Amino acid sequence: MERFGFVGLPNAGKSSLYNALAGGGALAAPYAFATTDPNVGVAKVPDTRLERLAEMSESKKVVHAAVQFVDIGGLVEGASTGEGLGNRFLAHIREVDAIVFLLRAFPDTDVPGPDDPLECLRVLEIELALADLETLDAQITKKRKAARVDKALQAEVAALDEAHAVLAEGTPLYRADLSDDVREALRPWFLLTAKPVIALVNVGEDDLDRIEEITAPVRAELGERAEVIGMCVQLEAEAAQFTGTERVEMLEALGLGDGALERFIHSAYEILGLRTFLTTGEKESRAWTFRAGSTAPQAAGRIHTDFQRGFIRAEVIRWDELLEIGSWAKAREAGKMRLEGKEYVVQDGDVIEFRFNV
Numbered sequence: 001m002e003r004f005g006f007v008g009l010p011n012a013g014k015s016s017l018y019n020a021l022a023g024g025g026a027l028a029a030p031y032a033f034a035t036t037d038p039n040v041g042v043a044k045v046p047d048t049r050l051e052r053l054a055e056m057s058e059s060k061k062v063v064h065a066a067v068q069f070v071d072i073g074g075l076v077e078g079a080s081t082g083e084g085l086g087n088r089f090l091a092h093i094r095e096v097d098a099i100v101f102l103l104r105a106f107p108d109t110d111v112p113g114p115d116d117p118l119e120c121l122r123v124l125e126i127e128l129a130l131a132d133l134e135t136l137d138a139q140i141t142k143k144r145k146a147a148r149v150d151k152a153l154q155a156e157v158a159a160l161d162e163a164h165a166v167l168a169e170g171t172p173l174y175r176a177d178l179s180d181d182v183r184e185a186l187r188p189w190f191l192l193t194a195k196p197v198i199a200l201v202n203v204g205e206d207d208l209d210r211i212e213e214i215t216a217p218v219r220a221e222l223g224e225r226a227e228v229i230g231m232c233v234q235l236e237a238e239a240a241q242f243t244g245t246e247r248v249e250m251l252e253a254l255g256l257g258d259g260a261l262e263r264f265i266h267s268a269y270e271i272l273g274l275r276t277f278l279t280t281g282e283k284e285s286r287a288w289t290f291r292a293g294s295t296a297p298q299a300a301g302r303i304h305t306d307f308q309r310g311f312i313r314a315e316v317i318r319w320d321e322l323l324e325i326g327s328w329a330k331a332r333e334a335g336k337m338r339l340e341g342k343e344y345v346v347q348d349g350d351v352i353e354f355r356f357n358v
């Protein structure tokens with residue numbers, strides 16, 4: 001399952017965001033990956049398509065797609081040299097698939113810390129860039145020597161040199177203009193600043209009508225490099241303690257509209273190129289996560305490796321088409337199911353039944 005790490009200065013709102021996701025019933029299951037750090041949550045990805053299909057099939061069970069969130073803890077200036085949680089902290093970041101920068105924009109004299117989101121971003125990025133520089137410095141000389149003998153290593157060394165030059169200027173790699181080849185060569189290095197980023201600007205309760213304005217400088221700074229979302233995490237966490245219509249009323253009363261959590265989870269899903277296909281039946285309806293561009297056998301492998309190995313073909317229909325027809329049996333009868341083979345590239349929103357043979 002894909003994992004997102006919350007990174008921010010102390011008091012940025014990381015734990016509040018975690019609670020917001022946990023409180024809203026979003027936390028499908030607590031997941032402890034280490035006793036020293038129990039703050040890993042599984043958040044289900046909201047999906048009305050799935051709910052409607054489950055209703056249609058009168059499914060006994062409904063299983064949403066899910067992503068993991070980790071509340072990593074506060075990063076302080078000097079983390080790269082061992083300040084604060086230091087290296088243990090950085091190791092946790094290394095394990096995630098994407099980073100969520102929590103940028104504080106709420107003023108509160110009782111809660112210490114900077115409230116300029118751009119300033120917060122700068123400190124976070126410099127610490128992570130320094131940590132990456134250190135990783136490279138520790139290895140680059142050895143690699144260079146090896147490359148003199150083994151020419152095959154030259155491309156990797158060139159990529160490391162390019163990354164080093166970028167980082168030495170204090171620029172995180174996700175912001176740099178690197179070719180796909182260079183990014184690929186850097187992948188085995190698990191560099192912190194090469195990970196995809198969501199910047200979450202945490203605004204104050206009194207600034208709900210200024211979210212766009214407060215978020216704009218961060219958006220301008222990051223451009224296309226990252227997803228930028230503004231919300232008041234505190235209020236979202238309060239609303240998340242309610243469910244169903246109560247939550248809708250609460251969100252309305254707080255002036256939060258549909259709530260930003262769903263939007264946030266969708267963005268998280270989106271930036272990793274994740275997509276959803278669905279299965280539906282009386283026993284269960286379920287949303288499955290796959291990578292954009294996956295073929296039918298690869299998608300089948302998300303259910304079970306046997307499905308991939310023994311793949312014969314897939315019966316496919318778009319979710320809305322199926323809903324309109326009203327049932328799987330009727331769709332089949334009407335000849336509306338497409339038979340797709342090994343080469344088929346699965347689309348977001350496909351409802352699929354796999355035929356396989358093991």
Ligand SMILES: Nc1ncnc2c1ncn2[C@@H]1O[C@H](COP(=O)(O)OP(=O)(O)OP(=O)(O)O)[C@@H](O)[C@H]1O
Binds near residue numbers: 008017203233235
């Ligand atoms: N948007 C907001 N407006 C006002 N107060 C907020 C907002 N978001 C969070 N807070 C408050 O700020 C304080 C710090 O929040 P939180 O504990 O979530 O930060 P944190 O990033 O987890 O900090 P740490 O790194 O110390 O663990 C809490 O008292 C919380 O209620």
Ligand SMILES: [Mg+2]
Binds near residue numbers: 014015016071073074
């Ligand atoms: Mg915290």
